[in-house]
Each structure stands twice: as C-alpha cells, then as structure tokens.
Amino acid sequence: MQENAKLLIDQDLAHIWHPCTQMKDHEVIPLIPIRRGEGAYLFDFDDNSYIDAVSSWWVNLFGHCNPYINQKIKEQVDTLEHVIFAGFTHEPIIKLSKRLCEITPPGLSKCFYADNGSSAIEVALKMSFQYHKNRGEKRPFFVSLENSYHGETIGALSVGDVKLYKEVFEGILIQTLQTPVPENQTEEAAEVAAKALETLLNERGYEISALIIEPLVQCAGGMHMYHPLYISLARSLCDKHGIHLIADEIAVGFGRTGTMFACEQAGVSPDFMALSKGLTGGYLPLSVVLTTNEIYDAFYCDYHELKSFLHSHSYTGNPLACCAANAALDIFENEHIIEKNREKIAFIKVQLERFKALACVKEVRQTGMIAAVELHQKDTQRRVNLEIFQYALSKGVLLRPLGNVVYFMPPYILTCKEIEMMMDAAYEAIVSLKDF
Amino acid sequence: MQENAKLLIDQDLAHIWHPCTQMKDHEVIPLIPIRRGEGAYLFDFDDNSYIDAVSSWWVNLFGHCNPYINQKIKEQVDTLEHVIFAGFTHEPIIKLSKRLCEITPPGLSKCFYADNGSSAIEVALKMSFQYHKNRGEKRPFFVSLENSYHGETIGALSVGDVKLYKEVFEGILIQTLQTPVPENQTEEAAEVAAKALETLLNERGYEISALIIEPLVQCAGGMHMYHPLYISLARSLCDKHGIHLIADEIAVGFGRTGTMFACEQAGVSPDFMALSKGLTGGYLPLSVVLTTNEIYDAFYCDYHELKSFLHSHSYTGNPLACCAANAALDIFENEHIIEKNREKIAFIKVQLERFKALACVKEVRQTGMIAAVELHQKDTQRRVNLEIFQYALSKGVLLRPLGNVVYFMPPYILTCKEIEMMMDAAYEAIVSLKDF
Numbered sequence: 001m002q003e004n005a006k007l008l009i010d011q012d013l014a015h016i017w018h019p020c021t022q023m024k025d026h027e028v029i030p031l032i033p034i035r036r037g038e039g040a041y042l043f044d045f046d047d048n049s050y051i052d053a054v055s056s057w058w059v060n061l062f063g064h065c066n067p068y069i070n071q072k073i074k075e076q077v078d079t080l081e082h083v084i085f086a087g088f089t090h091e092p093i094i095k096l097s098k099r100l101c102e103i104t105p106p107g108l109s110k111c112f113y114a115d116n117g118s119s120a121i122e123v124a125l126k127m128s129f130q131y132h133k134n135r136g137e138k139r140p141f142f143v144s145l146e147n148s149y150h151g152e153t154i155g156a157l158s159v160g161d162v163k164l165y166k167e168v169f170e171g172i173l174i175q176t177l178q179t180p181v182p183e184n185q186t187e188e189a190a191e192v193a194a195k196a197l198e199t200l201l202n203e204r205g206y207e208i209s210a211l212i213i214e215p216l217v218q219c220a221g222g223m224h225m226y227h228p229l230y231i232s233l234a235r236s237l238c239d240k241h242g243i244h245l246i247a248d249e250i251a252v253g254f255g256r257t258g259t260m261f262a263c264e265q266a267g268v269s270p271d272f273m274a275l276s277k278g279l280t281g282g283y284l285p286l287s288v289v290l291t292t293n294e295i296y297d298a299f300y301c302d303y304h305e306l307k308s309f310l311h312s313h314s315y316t317g318n319p320l321a322c323c324a325a326n327a328a329l330d331i332f333e334n335e336h337i338i339e340k341n342r343e344k345i346a347f348i349k350v351q352l353e354r355f356k357a358l359a360c361v362k363e364v365r366q367t368g369m370i371a372a373v374e375l376h377q378k379d380t381q382r383r384v385n386l387e388i389f390q391y392a393l394s395k396g397v398l399l400r401p402l403g404n405v406v407y408f409m410p411p412y413i414l415t416c417k418e419i420e421m422m423m424d425a426a427y428e429a430i431v432s433l434k435d436f
Numbered sequence: 437m438q439e440n441a442k443l444l445i446d447q448d449l450a451h452i453w454h455p456c457t458q459m460k461d462h463e464v465i466p467l468i469p470i471r472r473g474e475g476a477y478l479f480d481f482d483d484n485s486y487i488d489a490v491s492s493w494w495v496n497l498f499g500h501c502n503p504y505i506n507q508k509i510k511e512q513v514d515t516l517e518h519v520i521f522a523g524f525t526h527e528p529i530i531k532l533s534k535r536l537c538e539i540t541p542p543g544l545s546k547c548f549y550a551d552n553g554s555s556a557i558e559v560a561l562k563m564s565f566q567y568h569k570n571r572g573e574k575r576p577f578f579v580s581l582e583n584s585y586h587g588e589t590i591g592a593l594s595v596g597d598v599k600l601y602k603e604v605f606e607g608i609l610i611q612t613l614q615t616p617v618p619e620n621q622t623e624e625a626a627e628v629a630a631k632a633l634e635t636l637l638n639e640r641g642y643e644i645s646a647l648i649i650e651p652l653v654q655c656a657g658g659m660h661m662y663h664p665l666y667i668s669l670a671r672s673l674c675d676k677h678g679i680h681l682i683a684d685e686i687a688v689g690f691g692r693t694g695t696m697f698a699c700e701q702a703g704v705s706p707d708f709m710a711l712s713k714g715l716t717g718g719y720l721p722l723s724v725v726l727t728t729n730e731i732y733d734a735f736y737c738d739y740h741e742l743k744s745f746l747h748s749h750s751y752t753g754n755p756l757a758c759c760a761a762n763a764a765l766d767i768f769e770n771e772h773i774i775e776k777n778r779e780k781i782a783f784i785k786v787q788l789e790r791f792k793a794l795a796c797v798k799e800v801r802q803t804g805m806i807a808a809v810e811l812h813q814k815d816t817q818r819r820v821n822l823e824i825f826q827y828a829l830s831k832g833v834l835l836r837p838l839g840n841v842v843y844f845m846p847p848y849i850l851t852c853k854e855i856e857m858m859m860d861a862a863y864e865a866i867v868s869l870k871d872f
Contacts, residue, residue, distance in 0.1 A: 012525045015533035017548040017732060019748035021522050022739045034519045034526050042519055056520040057750045070513045077506045081719050083470045083478055084492040086457050087825070087836070089448045090470050097451035112453040115721040116551040116749045118558075122589040129608050140607040152747045153558040154591030154610060165746050171576040172565050172610055174590065277750050283517050285551040285721050285751035296453060303458045304817060310601050311588045312455035313552045314493045314713050315721035320756075381740060389523070400523070 005045035008033040029386060032393075037064025040411050040418060042398065050398040053410050053422045058219065058251050060282030062331050063413045069281055069327040076323035085113070085317035092322035099329050100290060103260055105269040108290040112309075113317045117250040117276040118151030120287035121212070123311055124272040125155050127291065127299075128210040128244045134298045134307045139209040143200065143243075145181040149220030150212060150248050159212050162221055177204070179211075181218060182226035185365065190226060194233035205241030210271070212246040215262035216367050219251040222405040223372035225365050231266035244271040244295075250287070254278035254328075255338055256409065258345055258368025271295060281328030282411075286321035337412055341369055347416045348408070351423040360436050362404075372407040373426065378436065388429040397425035406430065441481035444469040465822060468829075473500025476847050476854060478834065486834040489846050489858045494655065494687050496718030498767050499849045505717055505763040512759035521549070521753035528758035535765050536726060539696055541705035544726040548745075549753045553686040553712040554587030556723035557648070559747055560708040561591050563727065563735075564646040564680045570734045570743045575645040579636065579679075581617040585656030586648060586684050595648050598657055613640070615647075617654065618662035621801065626662060630669035641677030646707070648682040651698035652803050655687040658841040659808035661801050667702035680707040680731075686723070690714035690764075691774055692845065694781055694804025707731060717764030718847075722757035773848055777805055783852045784844070787859040796872050798840075808843040809862065814872065824865040833861035842866065 009031050017023060018031075034042045040063055041049040042056075052060060062069065080090055097111040112127070114120045125142060132139045144150065144159040151157065152165070158173040160166055166173070180196045182189035201208065215231050218224040231247075238245045247270035252262040256278070259265055263273070272295075276287035301307045315321075331337065348371050352364050355373045363374045375384060385401035392399040399406060399422075406426050410419065445467050453459060454467075470478045476499055477485040478492075488496060498505065516526055533547040548563070550556045561578060568575045580586065580595040587593065588601070594609040596602055602609070616632045618625035637644065651667050654660040667683075674681045683706035688698040692714070695701055699709070708731075712723035737743045751757075767773065784807050788800050791809045799810045811820060821837035828835040835842060835858075842862050846855065 008525065008527060008530050011530045011534055015537050015545065015547055016525070016529065017546045017727075017745070018522055018525075019549070019752040020746050022735075022737070022744040023732070024736050025739060029523070032524050033530075034516060034524050037516045037519060042524070052520075054520065056518055057522075057748075059518065059750050064519075065514060065517055070517070073513050074510050077509050078501060080470060080473045081501055081506070082492055082495065083473060083500075084488075084490065084834075084836075086454055086493075087465070088468050088470050088478070089444065089452070089454075091444060093452065094444050094447050094469075098447055101451050109451065110453045111451055113455070114552070116555060116751060118555060118749060119552060119589055122554075125590070125608070126588075126605060130604055133604055138607060142608075152562075152749065153555055153589040154561070154594070155589055155608070158590070168566055168569055168742070169562060171574060172561070172578075172591070174608055174610060284756060285749070285754060291453075296459070299458075300460050301458070303461060303819065306604070308456075308458040309453070310456050312493075313554060313588065313721070314495050315552065316455040318721060320720060383739065398520075400520075 002045040005033050029390065039063040040414050048396070050393065050396055051418060051422055052398050053408055054398060054400045055409050055411050056282060058409050059277045060411045061254060061278050061328060062281050063411050066281065068331060069283060069324055072323050072327040073320060076320055080319050082315065082318055082320070086312065090319050092319045092326055093317045096322045096325050100288065104273055104290050105261065105263050107269040107292050108273055109293045110291050110296045112289045112291065114287045115285045115313050115315055117274065117287055118153040118156040119313060120250065120274040120276055120289050121150045121156040121159070121248060122153055123289045124246045124274050125159065125210065126311060127289070127295065127309060128246065128272065130309060131295050131298050132209050139207050141177055141204065141208045143177045143179055143208055143211045145213055145218070146178045147181050147218050147221040147224055148214060149218065181224065182230050185225050185227050187227050187229050190230035190233065193230055194237065197234060198237055201237055201241045201243065205243060208243050210244035210246050211238055212248055214248045215252060216257050216265065217252050217370055220402065222374070222402050223365070223370060223407045225367050228266035231263060231268050235268045246270060246272040246274065248274050250274055250276045255341060255412065256369050258341065260338055280321050280324040283324040284321040286318065286325060341412055344416065344419065345369060347419055351420060354427060358430060360430065360433070369412065370407065370409050372405050375404040375406065375430065377404045384433065384436070387433060391429035391432055392425040395425040395428065397422050399426055438481040441469050465826065475499040476850050484832070486829065486832055487854060487858055488834050489844055490834060490836045491845050491847050492718060494845050495713045496847045497690060497714050497764060498717050499847055502717065504767060505719060505760055508759050508763040509756060512756055516755050518751065518754055518756070522748065526755050528755045528762055529753045532758045532761050536724065540709055540726050541697065541699050543705040543728050544709055545729045546727050546732045548725045548727065550723045551721045551749050551751055553710065553723055554589040554592040555749060556686065556710040556712055556725050557586045557592040557595070557684060558589055559725045560682045560710055561595065561646065562747060563725070563731065563745060564682065564708065566745060567731050567734050568645050575643050577613055577640065577644045579613045579615055579644055579647045581649055581654070582614045583617050583654050583657040583660055584650060585654065617660065618666050621661050621663050623663050623665050626666035626669065629666055630673065633670060634673055637673055637677045637679065641679060644677070644679050646680035646682050647674055648684055650684045651688060652693050652701065653688050653806055656838065658810070658838050659801070659806060659843045661803050664702035667699060667704050671704045682706060682708040682710065684710050686710055686712045691777060691848065692805050694777065696774055716757050716760040719760040720757040722754065722761060777848055780852065780855060781805060783855055787856060790863060794866060796866065796869070805848065806843065806845050808841050811840040811842070811866065813840045820869065820872065823869060827865035827868055828861040831861040831864065833858050835862055
C-alpha cells in the first residue's frame with residue numbers, strides 16, 4: 001500500500017468515528033481511503049478500482065464525478081452558493097419544486113425541504129401531527145411496518161423497527177405502533193398484512209396521525225420486498241380513518257424499483273412523500289417532503305392563529321444541492337433512464353437465476369434495479385457479510401451485505417457487462433464461503 | 437419588478453412551503469427571488485443589493501461566492517464528489533477532522549459527522565445516553581437551559597425550550613428537564629443559575645445523561661447572553677454527577693463570540709461539541725460532533741458485544757462539504773480572521789451606543805460579532821420584526837429581528853463602513869416605527 005494511504009488511515013483512525021461502524025473492526029479490516037471517483041468506479045491510492053455496486057449507500061445514480069452534473073455545479077457556485085430560504089427564494093429550487101410536483105403521483109403539490117432523510121421523516125411526522133392538531137384533534141401515535149427503517153434521529157428512529165439500530169435507545173424514544181409487513185411479494189401476503197392493519201386501525205385509528213411505509217422494498221431491513229397491492233389496501237384503510245399515508249421513498253425513489261417512484265406501481269398518491277438520496281444524483285445532502293394542498297391549507301392562516309409550521313434547518317433549500325438535483329432530473333429526461341433501465345432490470349433477472357441453485361441460498365428477490373440474495377442464517381455469530389465484502393473487494397466490486405442478505409443497488413450507468421462482473425463477484429464470494 | 441421575478445414568485449408560491457414561515461404572510465410581504473450573491477451582498481432580479489446582515493441564517497462567514505472557496509469546490513467536484521463513509525474514507529475529511537481536533541478545546545479528539553445542526557444534536561444525545569447504557573447505567577433524561585434552542589427534529593426539539601417552536605408538538609416529544617439560564621451577562625446571574633442547576637442535579641443527577649447548553653449566546657432565544665462563568669460552574673457540577681456536558685456551538689462557533697469557540701472564554705472542554713452553520717463557511721450542509729477518547733472507548737469493543745454506535749446518514753462526511761470546510765479554515769488561518777475581527781467587534785460596540793438613548797430600547801448587548809438591540813414589548817400582537825425587516829430591506833440591508841430583538845450577525849468580510857450602513861438601517865428602522 002502507498003505510504004500516503006497508510007498515513008491517511010492512521011490519521012483517520014486517530015480523529016474520526018465512522019457512521020454505523022464498530023471501529024474495532026478496523027483492526028482487522030483495513031479502512032480504504034478513496035482518492036477519486038469516475039463513473040461507476042471508486043479508485044484507491046494504489047489506483048485499484050471498485051465498482052460501486054451499492055451506489056455509495058444508495059445515493060449515486062449516474063456515476064461519480066459525472067461531467068454534466070459537475071459542470072452545472074461549477075456554474076451554480078459562481079452564481080449563488082446559498083441564501084436564507086425564509087423570505088427569499090432562488091431559481092434552482094423553484095425549477096426543482098415544479099418538476100418534483102410534476103413527476104410525483106397526482107395531488108402532491110407542495111415541497112418542504114430539509115437536508116437528510118431522517119430530517120425529512122421528522123418533517124412529515126411533525127406536519128401530520130400538527131395538521132390534526134390545527135383541526136382540533138390530538139393524535140399522538142404513528143404506525144409503521146414491522147422491520148421498517150426510516151432513519152436515525154429520535155423521531156425517525158422511533159417509527160423504525162430494526163432492533164439493531166433501535167433497541168439500545170429504548171427510554172429516549174417516543175412510543176409508536178407497528179403493524180405486520182407483508183411476508184413476501186405475493187398478493188396473498190399483502191392481503192393478510194392489510195387485515196392486521198385494519199384490525200389495528202379499527203381499535204386505535206382515532207389516536208393515530210399517520211401510517212408510514214417504505215413502498216415495495218424495506219431496504220435497510222434486509223431488502224425485504226412486498227406486493228404493490230398492500231400500498232393500495234393501506235391507502236383505503238387510512239382514508240377510512242382519516243389517517244395520513246407517509247411514503248418514505250428516500251431509498252426507493254428515483255427509479256430504483258423500476259418506476260420513477262414506487263407508489264406508482266400501486267397507483268397510489270400518499271399524503272406525504274419523503275425523498276432524498278438519489279434526489280441529488282448522489283452528490284449532496286438534500287431531502288424534501290412533498291404534500292398536498294389540503295394539508296398545506298390547514299396551516300395557512302393569519303400568523304396570530306399560531307398554526308404555522310415553524311420547522312427549519314439553516315441550509316434548507318441550498319442552491320448547490322438543488323442545482324445537482326436539477327441536473328440529475330435533466331439526465332433522467334434527456335437520456336430516458338427509466339425506459340433504458342428496463343433492459344438492465346431484465347438482465348439482472350437472468351443473472352440472478354444462478355444464485356437459486358446454491359444450497360446456501362434461502363431466497364432470491366428483485367424489484368426493479370434492486371436485487372437481493374438472502375442466505376440461510378446458520379451461525380448468528382458468524383459475520384458472513386464481512387467475508388463477502390472482503391472477497392468482492394478483492395475482485396474489484398464494492399458489495400456491502402446486510403447481515404445474510406447480499407444485495408445489488410448499482411448506479412444506472414452500469415453496462416450489462418459490468419452488471420455481470422458485479423454478480424460474478426457476489427456469486428464467487430458466496431461459493432467461496434468455507435463451511436457454509 | 438422584472439417579469440421574470442414575478443413569474444418566479446408565482447411558481448414558488450404554487451410549489452414551495454418555506455421553512456419557519458407562515459405562508460399567508462406572503463400575501464402582503466413579497467417573497468424576494470435572489471439572482472446572485474457576491475461578497476456580503478445578495479442581489480435580486482432588479483439588481484437591488486442587500487447586505488446579508490444575518491449571514492443567511494448565521495451560516496455565511498466570508499461572503500457569498502467567495503472566489504477561494506469556489507475554486508476549491510470546483511477542484512473537489514472533479515476529483516471525488518461523494519463516497520460511502522463506512523469502510524471508506526477520503527482526504528478532505530481526514531484533513532478537516534485533524535484540524536477540528538486541533539482548534540477545539542483540549543480533549544476533543546474524535547469527529548462524528550452528520551448533515552445539519554439538528555442531526556448533530558441527535559448524535560450527541562444518543563451517544564451520551566448509549567455511553568451510560570454501555571457502562572450499565574440507564575439515564576433517560578437530558579437537561580437543557582430555559583429559553584434554549586437546539587433544532588427541530590424530535591430529539592433536538594425536546595431539549596429546546598422556545599415555546600413558539602415546541603408547544604404544538606407536546607405529545608410527540610420526549611420528556612426532558614429544564615434549568616434556569618443566567619438572567620443576564622453578570623457573574624452574579626451566572627452564580628444564581630448554577631445554584632439552581634446544583635439543586636436539580638443533587639435531586640435527579642443519577643438519571644440524567646447530559647446537560648446541553650448554547651455557550652454564551654442563546655441565539656434563537658432572542659440573542660440572550662450570559663457570562664462564561666456559568667459554563668465553568670456547569671462543567672464542575674456535571675463532573676460531580678458523572679453527567680456529560682454538551683456544548684451546542686452550532687450558531688456560536690467559528691468566531692461568532694470573538695473567540696474561535698465560545699467555550700474557550702470559560703476555559704472549558706465539553707464532552708461533546710456540536711458544530712454546523714459556519715463550519716462550511718455558509719456553503720453546504722455539514723455538521724459534526726466532537727467528543728473525547730474516553731467516550732469513544734466506551735463503544736470500542738468486539739462487534740458481538742453490541743455496544744457500537746450504529747447511527748448514520750447517507751451523505752455523512754460528504755467530500756464537497758468537507759472541502760468547503762477546509763477552505764473556510766484556510767481563510768481563518770491565512771487571513772488571521774479572529775485577530776482582525778477584534779477591531780470590528782470594537783467598532784460594533786461603539787456603533788451600538790446610539791441605540792441606548794432610544795426610549796423604546798430595553799437593552800443593548802453584545803458578545804463578539806453578535807450584537808442585539810432588544811425593544812420594549814408593548815403590543816404582543818404587533819409584529820414589529822416585520823416592520824423593521826421591510827424598512828431595512830428598502831435601505832438595502834437584510835435584517836431579520838427575532839420578535840422584538842433586532843440583531844446583527846454579519847459575515848466577517850463586512851468593512852467598518854458597511855457595518856455602519858447596517859447599523860444605520862436598523863437605527864432608522866427603529867426610529868421610524870409609528871406609535872412605538
């Protein structure tokens with residue numbers, strides 16, 4: 001390894017605490033300093049390249065250092081890097097908001113911005129709660145799906161249900177309700193889960209502000225997938241009880257599920273849709289909650305009525321991030337990405353077949369550009385994910401399995417050849433597992 | 437007004453819900469589309485200029501579209517725009533973290549990153565709680581100061597105490613404890629408030645994880661200021677009870693109070709220091725929590741012990757934001773900003789004198805580069821802040837009073853001449869208030 005890289009690793013470990021990481025792991029698994037990015041590849045200081053098969057935590061869509069997005073950012077930084085977004089506005093965000101309202105499901109007409117997915121979830125939860133409050137109802141509960149993940153801030157974590165992230169914080173979370181997620185991708189499973197939701201809402205609907213779901217794929221929850229039918233059944237049940245439906249499309253939005261937004265596959269308009277990650281094409285932190293005019297109107301009044309939604313973050317509506325988002329939408333439009341991805345989705349489907357033949361594979365599943373190979377869990381103490389991570393890395397592919405689920409969520413610029421390389425690395429990594 | 441600007445305003449109001457805004461206000465107070473920024477000035481579509489006297493929500497330090505920072509961002513975007521920050525790392529963040537550990541109070545040795553101030557507060561709260569949990573203690577309470585503001589996500593809002601932001605959300609907040617803030621900038625007030633803290637900690641110290649404070653200035657709480665003595669007294673009391681001290685320097689850090697960090701004036705090292713806003717010079721959302729090796733070590737263990745801090749945000753450690761932060765620190769160093777600001781601080785002090793003579797002025801106060809003129813509150817229904825905002829704007833100055841507190845928190849590049857213009861606009865705005 002280059003001397004420079006070694007020095008960087010030492011300095012990193014001396015001063016940095018990495019997210020979602022047991023830092024002691026780095027005693028045996030070396031941190032990798034990345035020198036540059038180009039297209040689907042990340043390059044280390046020895047110029048080894050890695051296909052970014054996880055889109056750097058599901059954010060990158062059109063490659064690293066995309067020349068078109070780069071050019072737009074350079075122009076924006078010379079014009080307006082940032083301005084306070086209360087009382088003032090700017091062209092990039094107006095353009096972006098108009099476009100987001102046009103491409104999201106019908107009825108979503110207003111954009112409220114934040115900086116990351118967690119904050120967007122907090123905005124949606126607070127807005128839903130205050131909507132009911134503004135109308136004279138106190139509904140202090142939120143319902144989420146079992147096995148769900150919605151972020152890490154205390155509100156977002158409270159509506160999550162992945163024990164690994166949540167359990168240790170019992171005592172400083174708010175109380176929420178969970179309802180079963182459909183067990184698999186069949187219509188039957190969707191109906192069973194909807195029945196459970198119906199029972200819960202019949203009992204406690206009057207005290208519930210909103211149901212929050214990750215439509216079609218629970219990403220952090222091991223890429224668990226379910227049928228669109230559940231979303232439409234949930235929509236009807238929410239309507240019956242005056243409960244909002246919050247669609248957390250932070251991970252699944254922007255084409256990941258095959259359609260621009262996952263809700264489209266159910267023909268459903270949620271009351272709130274939270275977006276982030278792919279929103280800026282993987283460049284900069286930005287999130288947005290889209291909502292309806294009906295909800296907006298419940299806060300629109302004379303100031304002294306005290307019904308305003310007084311939430312803010314300093315960098316709300318940052319022009320550089322909005323510029324990146326507009327550039328990403330330009331690429332979607334100009335290069336017909338959703339159409340072009342269909343071929344890749346079909347190719348991934350074919351490539352997944354070979355995994356089904358492996359004895360250690362429990363299930364193979366796919367929703368659009370997201371694919372997952374779930375291995376049988378044999379020894380809960382064995383960290384198979386790290387073994388696969390390291391093996392794939394040695395083959396030039398960045399995989400980052402979630403427990404025993406090997407998944408693929410690549411940038412859309414991957415060629416079929418590169419998709420095959422990515423799947424080869426995963427296949428070989430699984431086959432190479434000793435005594436498994 | 438330019439046709440283009442009118443169209444932008446219409447499109448904005450059709451699609452955007454602004455932060456911390458009663459949107460109905462825009463029926464009478466026009467939104468202002470900003471076309472470009474340059475130095476301390478924002479320019480609208482008619483090329484009217486406005487001195488950004490609030491640093492665009494307290495973030496901007498060295499002017500809009502600063503040529504040096506711009507150049508650095510352009511270079512970075514061509515190298516590496518973003519990479520996953522678990523398992524991987526990059527040069528800009530290593531450089532930044534090393535520098536932050538060097539310039540913050542002694543003992544702060546590890547950097548954990550997030551995207552906005554609220555998320556940084558959530559990180560500090562969760563880390564503090566889990567630290568005690570990892571050591572076998574359950575301490576579910578946090579203490580904050582009365583009149584404090586720490587952000588808008590549910591955890592951050594729960595430790596806040598500004599009723600305007602918090603009250604409507606009672607029912608979905610976690611329970612926290614408040615203790616009096618020193619009433620004014622005297623040492624006596626600091627001692628009285630510390631006494632109250634002592635009483636609280638003697639009673640409930642065993643169930644408290646951390647005390648969180650905004651050192652020296654409660655910014656959103658009307659620029660309320662207090663003596664550094666309180667910080668050192670609070671530090672001792674926390675030590676006595678094994679309680680962490682969290683310093684929220686999101687607004688006051690990076691030279692706002694005259695020293696690089698406010699805690700320096702008390703000679704105190706907190707257990708956690710949260711930074712954001714000025715961190716990137718006002719360019720991009722980024723936040724960081726600095727903490728000690730002792731706290732880091734309480735999470736450092738074999739993975740299966742389940743003591744890891746599994747918090748993350750997708751864009752944690754974004755290289756573009758880190759690059760802007762490094763560029764801002766370069767300017768601090770190369771241009772000796774803290775030293776140079778001393779002259780401006782003295783000039784502001786002189787300029788503030790004339791406000792004291794006004795009958796409607798209740799108090800004038802200053803801490804470093806932050807100055808405030810508090811008006812007597814006569815008619816709580818009258819929105820004096822909007823009257824002053826609009827008057828100052830007509831004079832080419834962006835002021836944004838907090839209720840009846842007119843304040844100044846300008847970028848450091850303002851010349852004395854421009855500081856005088858800014859203060860003139862405020863003075864005239866106050867004098868011009870009818871029947872006040």
